[in-house]
Structure formats: C-alpha cells, structure tokens
Amino acid sequence: MFRRIRALTVKEFLALLKDQRSRMVVFIPPILQLLVFGYAATFDLNRIPFAVYNEDAGQAARELVARFAASPHFRPVATLRQEAEITPLVDAKRVLLVLHIGPTFSRELLGGRSGPVQVIVDGRNSNTAAILLNYVNTIVAAFDTDWQQRAGGPAALAHLETRAWFNPNLLSRWFIVPGIVGLLTLVVTTLVTALSVAREREQGTFDQLLVTPFRPGEILLGKALPGFLIGFFEASLIILIAVFWFQVPLRGSLLTLYVGLFCFVLSTVGMGLMISSLAVTQQQGLLGAFLFLVPSILLSGFATPIANMPAWVQQITYLNPMRYFLVILRGVFLQGTPFDLLVGQFWPMAIIGFVNLGLAGYLFRHRLY
C-alpha cells in the first residue's frame, strides 16, 4: 500500500513540478510577495503630506506648526495664503491634512483663553483619517501640556502612563507579517490542490485513475501529500524570512507553531481537494478556489479585526480555518502563548480538514458529470 501511495505522490509531484513555469509559479511568487507585502502592509502612517494655513503671525502659532513639521508622521508640502486654496489641494489628494490656525490664536493663548485651531482631514480613506486624527490629538495634547506648564498654570490633575505589551512601539508590521505567513500558506496550498483533480477530470485521466486498483483513500492521500509537503516547505521558508529578515520576535515554541501549521495545512488541502473534486473543468476549479480564498482572507482578521464585525458575521468566521491559524501565529510569535492555551484553535481546523478530505474522497467516485 505504501508503495502505491508513494508512486501516486511521485506522479503528482511530477505533474506539478516537471513544467518549469509551474515550478516557478509555485515557489518564486510567494517569496517575492512576502518581501513586498511585508513592507507594504502597514497601518502606520509616515510622512503624510499636509498644508499649513496660518493666519496668525504670533509665536504660539509658529510653535504649533513647528511641532507638526517635526513629527515623522507629517511632511509639510504647502503654505497657504487664503482659504480658497484649501479645496483644490485636498480634492486633488495633494495633501491629506490642512492645519488652519485662526488670526487670534496667539493673542487668545497669551490672554489665558483657548485659541481656535481647525484641522481638515481627507476622509476618503476613513481608516487613514482616524489614525491621522489620533496623531494630531497627540501633538496638540503635548503642546497643551507644555504651554500650560510654561504659563505657570496648574499642572494637569492626572496624566497617562501608557504601555503596549508584546509590541512596545505598536509596529503594525509585527501584526501583519505573521499574518502573511498564514495568507501565503493558504494561497499556495489552495493553488496546488484546487486544480489538481479538475485538471485530470478535464483531460480524462481521472477516469483512468479510477479503474486502477487504487482505492479512493489512496488516491486522496496521493493527491493530498504534495500540497501538504509544499505547504510545509514554503511556510517554513516564510517563517524564516519573517524572523530573520523582518525581525519579528518569535517568542513561543516552534513545536506549537508547527502543530498549528499541520492542522492548518490539513484543512486547506482538504478544502482545495474538495473544491477540485467538485469541479468538472479547470475554470470551475479556479472559480471555486477564488470563492474560497477571498472570503477566507477577508473574514480571517488578517487586516480587519474580527471583533469589529457584526455578531452574525463573527459566527460565520468559525468555519474559516484561517481565523484559527492567525490566532496561533500571532499568539506564538508575539505573545509566546503556550500550547495548552491554543488547543481550542487546533481541533476546529483538524475537523474542517478531515470533513473536507472525506467529502473529496466521496466525490471522486460519486460526482456525476
């Protein structure tokens, strides 16, 4: 039996890797994508272009503007002379923020009153706008505190001492790069498996396979193993790059990570084969792969937190293997979460995997076309 499974696996590997283009497609793009996405996928904003419309010649206003210009998050690109200049600049996306200081600002401050400052933010990307407003508030709060102290007024009653655990500088790269490990593993394993049965169906070789003495279980194993091995190999490579190139701390145990990886690859290979054995043509297989891939990435918590979704969508995410794997990845990488706290994430993936593999094996013989 082992010999037969080995023969099948070898044949699958040959089908996958003998074509040079196919070989390239499986191995090169994931690595390139990790490098590009690792740098691209960040919510941290740097050097945001902003314009200053300062109607006040006073010193306080100058100081406030200087604080914005000195921040690494902002980059002054224009100084405006009149209000009418604001709209075309913002409309054309030349600036994302306009800092407008009224003519009485410094006078009010020196008189011990509040001075008006208006900020205009481009809300077309509402997430960027929200983060931007946060930065603005932080800068203004620091200005307030310093001004009050110098004015000899009462110091603030209380102050915040903030700390972020596991990620002291709140780098979003530390959050995103472990996620990319899951993302690319998902894409690669789906890619390898989702078209494999469909291709044989379309070319008619699957019928030949079915009349051989192979049992469906053996065919299933032979089809699943290549996806499994390639998924494992690439995930390991990506984890190495994440740790040594992107310097994301790996605080937990590798064993925990790999148990998670095993369950995850099991579930995605199962999904891929199920889609593939349902499809009659490769076009259908490709469509199925996308209908699976896209929601499972969007609803995984990769970029947008699951906690922000409405309750009924959160229920749906429990069917998504990627959801569990992301918890494991981020837990093991950043928090060093121990094995026993992650058991609840392992078994749902394993169940999803076995159910789908079973369905795929059943469909081998029972799908009519």
Add this chain to the structure above:
Amino acid sequence: MSPARDQQSPVAPPSRGGGGMRLRGLIRKEFYQILRDPSSIAIAFLLPIVLLLIFGYGVSLDAEHVPIALVVEQPSADTASFTSGFHRSRYFEPVYLRDLREAEAALLDRRVSAIVHLRADFARRLRQTGGAPVQVIVNGVDANTGQLILGYVQGVWQKWLQRQALDRGDALALPVRLEARVWFNSELRSRNFLVPGLIAIIMTLIGALLTALVMAREWERGTMEALLVTPVTMREVLVGKLVPYFLLGTGGMALSVAMGTWLFGVPLRGSLWVLFAAASLFLLAALGMGLLISTVTKNQFVAGQVAILATFLPAFILSGFIFDIGSMPAVVQGITHVLAARYFVAILQTVFLAGNVWSVVLPNALALAGMAAFFLGVSRRKLRKRLE
C-alpha cells in the same frame, strides 16, 4: 506559416463584410461557451454579490465596544468621576477587575484589549503638584487597534480634565480648541471607503479570471489549431474573446455599483458616466492582463495559478484599498504603479466620495488607458498564427 499571413492577409483580401461575419461568429461561439459552462456567469454576478454582502456588512476597521479592564485599587468620588467617562464612551465596554494580576491574565488571553489602572493613591496625588499617574496597558499584538484604543483613552482623559476644570470654575480648559473636520466622509464610516475599494478588487478578479483560461483552453484542447487553419485573423480572435467578457464585466460593475449605493448607502457624488468610463478602461486593462497570461502560458493550470497570484493579493494589499500607499517605502510605491487596481481605486474613492475631481480622475484614467493599450498590444503581438 509566413508572418505575412499573421497580418491582414494579402493573399486573399477578405471583404469587410466577411471580417464582420467572422467576428460575429467568434463572439457568438464565445457566448455559447459562456452559457454552457455557467461558471463564467457565476464569476461575473455571484462573486460580486457574495463579496459585497460580506464586506458591506462584515468588515469594518472602526473599533467600537472595546472590552477594557478597569482596576481601581481604592474607589472614591474622584476615581468614579474618572471612570464614568469610559461608561459614557461608545468605544468602550468596561469591566471592573479586583487587582492588576487578574487584569493582566485577562489581557493575556485577550478577554480585554486594554487595562486602565488607578492606584490606591490616585485621590491623594490628584491634589499634589505633578498630578496622579494613570497607568494604561494595551495589548499591542494588533498594533492598529492598539493605536486607536490609546487615542480613545486619551480622549476620555482629556474630557475628564475639561470637566474638572469647569467644575472648579477655571476658564482655561485647554489652550488649543481643536476643531477637526473630516471631509467627504464626516462620520468616518469605513464602509464608505471599503465598498468603492472593494468594487475595484471585484473587477480585478472578474477581469482576470474570466479571460485567464480562455486562450489557454483553446491551446490545450487543440481547438486553437483548428482556428489557425480558418481565414480568421488573430485580431479577430482577440476581439472575439474580448467583447463577450467585456459585456459580462460591465454587467458585474453595474450590479456592484447598484448594490453599493442602494443597499449600503454609499454616496455617489460624482457622475455615473465618469464611473463607467473609468470602469471600461479598467476592465480593458484587466481583461487584457488575463488574455496575456492566457496567451503566454498556453496551459490552463499555469494560467490559473498566475491569475491567482497576480490579481487578488496585489490588488488587496498594494492598491491603496486598505493600506495607505503614501506610507509605503519608495521601492514598494514604485511597484504599485504597475497595478491597474491602484489607479482604479483612486478614481472610485474620489468619484464616490468627493465627486468628479478631474485632477484625480484624468491622470489615473490616462494610466489605465495606457495599461489597457499595453496589455492588449502585447497580447496581440504574442498571439501568432503559428505552431511551436
């Protein structure tokens, strides 16, 4: 075959009517093929519906009702006035925990996302110079949410300071009276920017998926060779493949825009015509990319894999759909320029939320037109009436 036959064949000059008839025939054949295997129709209509429903209802970057642990070591009137701000805020769902250790355990297994800790001497140190420290700990694993939470906590703290100042009759609350105005999306509804971006993702998928396999399929099944011996020119083959899928894609676009505006209430401030002109250019570029993949690989399996890799993830991450392009490193920003989705996202977000801003629409539309011409031109060149 001589290269000459590749061009408009001089050997037997076809009449215009003949060319038109051949083209009609090809288009009709392609339509039959679409109808016979409904997965193309599913790509054009089912995919947008499923994705828009999931996204429109499901995905949001707005953190609300964040579970937060309040640890008050010695409750008093002062601590109560401070913590009341968290109850009032729609961003927080506070729970009181007895001591810091319990709160830290809750933070570890993510039952809460942040801890606000008021020490026993809070009330006493309020009245001393230097003020009382308030310790705030966030779980930094999700850095973006962590950042937002810190901002919200700061907001609660500032409001409390102002209330205290008012109570004591101090005129000066804070030196700067900040008035923030968010243009185009005053409530910062993330759905308003996600839905237009999502339409770009959907159109990328539709465009590339529809066409990525069609040429490769003809080669793989041997029907391309049958086509080669007919008087059909390669340009006719290309146009014959393009027209049906262009119509399907336009249908998908119309459906997406209708759902976005009517179901999800995303404002459409620009004109529908600009939107569809841009969509047509984008669709030509996307279909052209699919045809190029298909023509170059001549193998459905490889074409499918390339389509998966080259379309969805790059459009998702590099188009400015979620992640701000301006904050990416220069090299990566350079890479984003070869993605059609990037230009389309910029046009969509502007036309939906800001209106017909020509200074945004025109350069991006021009880039799309350039890409469409490039992909279709290269496909045309690669598509030779020749066997290998």
